[in-house]
Amino acid sequence: MKEMISSTILLILIMDPLGNLPIFMSILKNIEPKRRRIVLLREMLIALLIMLLFLFSGENILKFLNLKTETVSISGGIILFLIAIKMIFPSKNNKNNTKNKNEEPFLVPLAIPLIAGPSLLATLILLSHEYLSKLTYLTISLLIAWTCTAIILLLSNMFLRLFGPKGVDALERLMGLILIMLSTQMFLDGVKSWFQI
Secondary structure, three states: OHHHHHHHHHHHHHHOHHHHHHHHHHHHOOOOHHHHHHHHHHHHHHHHHHHHHHHHOHHHHHHHHOOOHHHHHHHHHHHHHHHHHHHHOOOHHHHHOOOOOOOOOEOEOHHHHHHOOHHHHHHHHHHHHHOHHHHHHHHHHHHHHHHHHHHHHHOHHHHHHHHHHHHHHHHHHHHHHHHHHHHHHHHHHHHHHHHHO
16 A cells, blocks of 8 residues: 555656646647547547556566566666756756647557656556566556546646746756656665665
8 A cells, every 4th residue: 555655656756747737738738628628538548558568467577577677776776867857957958849730649658758757657567677566556656646646638728827927936956856856766775675685
């Protein structure tokens, strides 16, 4: 149960729904409101399928690539740390560099990499290896994290009105701070396991 709660929090932080709010709104702003929800749900479902695939085949991916858990833990910790730094200190280029296209997005960039990004997929591989006997709990964790992300993104207008741009920025930075601590712990666990071999 403890692992389920911690993995759910970790997955929500990596998915970063609050940080993705402005990007999603920018990409979908030229699409009709009714169609926008359909596109958003479709992209979320595609992302969920990809995440479940990595969760259930994580062990086989590690074996196929001949990777040790420690390697994934250390590299995953570094990637998450870099993402957390960007969350705390966002560059102006990242926020203003989103192209506003009239065409409807498919798979890229909403499903991949904004929701099911490389750091999240690496984390799912690592979790599936660490808790091989608790895949049911991990699946529930993933579904809870995915549902929370979907709700936040579907209610994007309400959240932006409620918190305002500065409030969303502050929340994202707070999430980034928590993610830095989690990524450091993941890195240290990987290093500790490596020296115990």
